[in-house]
Every structure is written in structure tokens, then in C-alpha cells.
Amino acid sequence: MAGYRWDRANDPGAGVPLAVVRATSTADVQSAVRFAARHELAVVPRGAGTGLSGGASALSGCLVVSVERMRAVEIDPATRIAVVEPGALNTEVKAAAAEHGLWYPPDPSSYEICSIGGNVATNAGGLCCVKYGVTSDYVLGMTVVLADGTAVELGGPRLKDAAGLSLTKLFVGSEGTLGIITRVLLRLVPAQRPPCTLVATFASLDDATRTVLDLTRTMRPAMLELMDRTSINAVEDVTMMGLDRTAEAMLVVQSDEPATHGVAEIAEVTAICQANHSTEVFSTDDAETGEAFVVARRMVIPSLERQGSLLLEDVGVPVPQLGALVRGIEAIAEEHVITVAVVAHAGDGNTHPLIVFDASDPDESARAQAAYGQIMDLAIGLGGTITGEHGVGRLKKDWLPAYLGPEAMDLNRRVKAALDPQGILNPGAVF
The missing domain is CATH 3.30.70.3450 (Alpha-Beta Plaits)
Incomplete structure (x- = not known):
């Protein structure tokens, strides 16, 4: 089970799961969640394991529910919709759509290895998001398994739908804390013109x-x-x-x-x-x-990973504050005598500061962690966010209350408690 302990964030606090369920259907996920609820086990949903915030890090004694084998992709060219299982890779959806002259725009840098389930769970963006938006702009509906094992159908193949609360949007970006997504309806658009x-x-x-x-x-x-x-x-x-x-x-x-x-x-x-x-x-x-x-x-x-261990940030600010953020990150790196590379989806103010350090050096590791926290504080101070597209996961949850404020944080917790009263769904992530 070692391969199911960590996601790409390599959270040093990752535990050893009690068991791993490799689901092949919604019914499998329901059975696993019902078992966990009965025995009060924590459930950690997992896709391709490419997350960068520790959202899929295992907890000791938990049940990891992997959807990596749920890979089906069906394209309906008439409605321009893809019906996708969560384990399907982003690149597989793009390829299936392209066969019909269509395009699925969200394109994280890891699009060749990341899964749609993870993209939806973190509301992933990518290089084209400045013009074409992020994952939530393309999710029309889904099947989601709730904390008691109930499977709920949300949304559907309709471009406009104002009936009831926007529950589909609630689950996009929820990082497996409210339910486990087992099927997604994605909006497709005509193929992109050659750029x-x-x-x-x-x-x-x-x-x-x-x-x-x-x-x-x-x-x-x-x-x-x-x-x-x-x-x-x-x-x-x-x-x-x-x-x-x-x-x-x-x-x-x-x-x-x-x-x-x-x-x-x-x-x-x-x-x-x-x-x-x-x-x-x-x-x-x-x-x-x-x-x-x-x-x-x-x-x-991947180029920076050759130089050492990485702490990957995902902070964003209003575009007019981009210069102040990048210069502030530079000052933080100098203060802590640490290497911080900055790459950014600059058009929407979403930066990825990448802290490079030697994990075997306790002093350098401590300086890296200090810089990590200061960068998030800097972003919040500039009116920005602690995550634009990678999610809060386990690595950033300590900064969430300061970002949201007490009222919004309380509302988040109330929604979580209403949908997961036992607190079994991905505990320790986000909240």
C-alpha cells in the first residue's frame, strides 16, 4: 500500500492506510463508504495522486478509496458533452473530444498524468484559464457518493439550469470532504484554432x-x-x-x-x-x-525537482498586485536564504512559487517552511488567496481561517457538518 500513502506533495505526515479499495463503479464506492461509516473509519478519496497540496495523503488506519480504475469516457457530439469517470486522465478526455472536432479547455501543467476527478475536486485551472476559465466553468453535472453511501445525481446535460441551489458547484473544489465524485458531465467547446x-x-x-x-x-x-x-x-x-x-x-x-x-x-x-x-x-x-x-x-x-525537494505554493492576487507579490516573494527568499522560483498563470494573477530545499538538512527545511508560510501571509495581505487551483489539502489548512475570516470559516464548517456528520470524508484536509 506504500504507493497510496502520498500524493505529489509528499506530505511528511502521511500515514499508513488500513486498506485500499480500488473501485470500478459507483456501487463499489458506495459499498466502501458504507463500510467506513459503519466502522467509523476515515475515508481518503484518491485519483491519479498528482495533487500538490496533500489532499490525497493517507491517514493511519484510514480507508483509501481509489478511483484510478474508473476510466470510461463517452462523448456526445450533439450536445457537446463528455460523460467521464473520475479516474480518466485529462489528456484522455481531450483526445476523445478531439476525435469529434471538440475541445476540453482546462489544461493543468500535469494534464498528461492528472485525473478528471482530481481536477474537479480542486477546481483545477491551467495555462488556458486566462481566456477559457477553470474546471468549474465546464462541469454541468455529476454523480457523487455522500458520507452515508447515498449516490446523488446533480445537474445534467443542460447549459443553463437555475432550478434549486447550485449543488453541483458546491462539490467542485470540495477536495473529497463532502462526497466522492464517481461520474462527471463536462461541457465541451469547438476545437481551438491553431494559435x-x-x-x-x-x-x-x-x-x-x-x-x-x-x-x-x-x-x-x-x-x-x-x-x-x-x-x-x-x-x-x-x-x-x-x-x-x-x-x-x-x-x-x-x-x-x-x-x-x-x-x-x-x-x-x-x-x-x-x-x-x-x-x-x-x-x-x-x-x-x-x-x-x-x-x-x-x-x-519537473526541472526544479531535479535540484531538490519542493514546497509548492499556489497563491494568487488581483492582477494589479502581481508585481508586489512577485517582488515580495523575492524578498522572502533572500530573508531565508532559500531558492524560490516563480512561475505564473500571469493573466489571472495566479502564481506558483516553488521553494527548493534539501530535505535532509533540518535547518534548510525549517527555513523553507517559514518561507512557505510567509508567502501565504503575503498573498492574503495583498487581497489574494492561498490557493488558486491546487486546493487547500493538508498543507495549507492552517492558513484557511485567516484567509476566509471567522464568519465564512464557520459557514464552511457548518456545510461540512451537514453533509458529513461523522467527519469521515477526508478528515484533516481543508478543515
């Missing part, structure tokens, strides 16, 4: 973040990503693709507007980058070349 890609480098991080603000004031690109110098160099170490190691920041921008409009949008992006003193601007409509830069952006986390 044009622009890459701009900046000698100053402030110039790059100011460029992001100028871009978001006037347009809505299909992608607007930022990498700082540490991220650039980590990726260049692995890919040797000729990235500018001296740049303080690099932006990766895409436009998927129709041909002439796309050219005009990229030209406008170029002008804004140059007005903000970019050192180099390169653009292409060649799909392969453009994808190479997108892959470089997706490579940041």
Missing part, C-alpha cells in the same frame, strides 16, 4: 509584470504565462533550447483568434512588450515551434 505564440524576455521583472497588467487591460489572450530567472535556468538546464539565462523574466503568450485577428493581436502584444523595455520579442505561427515554448513552461516543476 500564434509569442515569447518575450525582460531584463527587469518589474517590466514583465507591468507588461502583464497592460496586456490584461486591453485584451484577453489564450495564454499569458510568466517564468522568472530561476525557472528559466532550471528549464534551460534540462532542455538546452537556448533560453536567455540572463533575463529576469520571460512571458509566453498565445493568441487563438482567427487568422487576421490573431496576427493583429500578436502585433499589439509585441508593441506592449517593447513599450515595457523587453530585451527580445519572438513570435511564430508554426505550431511545433510554439508548442516547444509551451512545453518549456510546463517543464518548470
